[in-house]
Amino acid sequence: MISATEQKILEASLLLFSQKGYDAVTTKEIALHSGVSEMTLFRHFACKRNLFETMFETYIVNPQFKALFEQQMEENIEKDLIKICQCYQENLRKNQKIIMLQLRNQDFISISDAPLCRIPSELKRLLMDYLSKMKEKGYFIADVEIGAVNILAYNFGLFMFCLVNKQLLSGTEIDKCIADYAKKLSVQSQCPMAGGPRTTMEEK
């Protein structure tokens, strides 16, 4: 369906648009980076806007949150949280260029069907369901919505943070950060004074 030529053009435009934003990239530039003539670009995509939109739809990676929550949860907040964070981080990484592109371009605010809004919105719902269940069972206390928002915020921040200033991490790896974060969030339920029962962690 997508020819080799089209793919070259789409890949170049993804890279350039994500690096510079829509307006700052010229069709000539995209053609140059694709290794094709500008004419070929217009023959395949008619106009710049259409190229942009085709590229956008082509490269979005949809997350696998539903399967994660339905199949991989163990009712252990720490372990579950690590899986959730890793899954979200992976999706953020895969969509990195699309996300950057969206940040660069005009209205990155309140376009609800754009991945920047849609994906965390979906995850928020699933997270709230999960935390509600855990709360019923006594493994989680505190407000469910705030808990969900904080997890989302942390993950998005971690991703952006690594993107913006890589040198600030200095060897510290993301997985260690997540492990540390998950441990701190879950330790509350291990604490007698917090009111919840112990997690299943120490069962083994």
Place this chain on the structure above:
Amino acid sequence: MISATEQKILEASLLLFSQKGYDAVTTKEIALHSGVSEMTLFRHFACKRNLFETMFETYIVNPQFKALFEQQMEENIEKDLIKICQCYQENLRKNQKIIMLQLRNQDFISISDAPLCRIPSELKRLLMDYLSKMKEKGYFIADVEIGAVNILAYNFGLFMFCLVNKQLLSGTEIDKCIADYAKKLSVQSQCPMAGGPRTTMEEK
């Protein structure tokens, strides 16, 4: 030093550049939004690039982290963390347009003197010093650098998250999120099995 006319132009350009990025904004547009003629704009700032840079330098708000860490800390992780988060959030809010502008424009990666890198970099150093001290006194366990990075990531994420999808918060306020976050991060030291002494929280 900055005349009323210049201020109108600077404010309009801050708003427009932060909304659309450098390339997508025209000098005519800025003039229109400033309520002056395009000619006046060039008379004051010579060229678009210079206007942009002047605006950038004019509107950065430097953080008050140093005073915060030197004067306001109480050696109570939860209380201190809330103050730190609030201070950082306030600075992020004040620099919101500058940050958005930087996200929109080309190289928001690895420009170390830009506020997007410089400010968290400074805060990271101060946070690590603080956590080291707290660790010595037994109020904090776990890796100091990871702890600092996680706090930075959480805050940046919370800020970005509110910016990108406000509707996801649905009445939940930032302060409540921070309070919840700070409580969870500090509860570890209240937990006997975690090895640390109790915080000063319950002293009163």
Place this chain on the structure above:
DNA sequence: TAAGGATGTTAGTAGATACTAACATCCTTA
């Protein structure tokens, strides 16, 4: 070999954009 499709090349157009020159007008202040 013949044909057809994809691609390159060249030249060009229409509109936008950053920026300038020259002159007119307004407002303040001495």
Place this chain on the structure above:
DNA sequence: TAAGGATGTTAGTATCTACTAACATCCTTA
């Protein structure tokens, strides 16, 4: 009132950019 500085207006230039037309060339395949 006179003068000077700031501003507006108008016209214009050079450059860039998205996009088109026409023709040439290459590659595959029947």
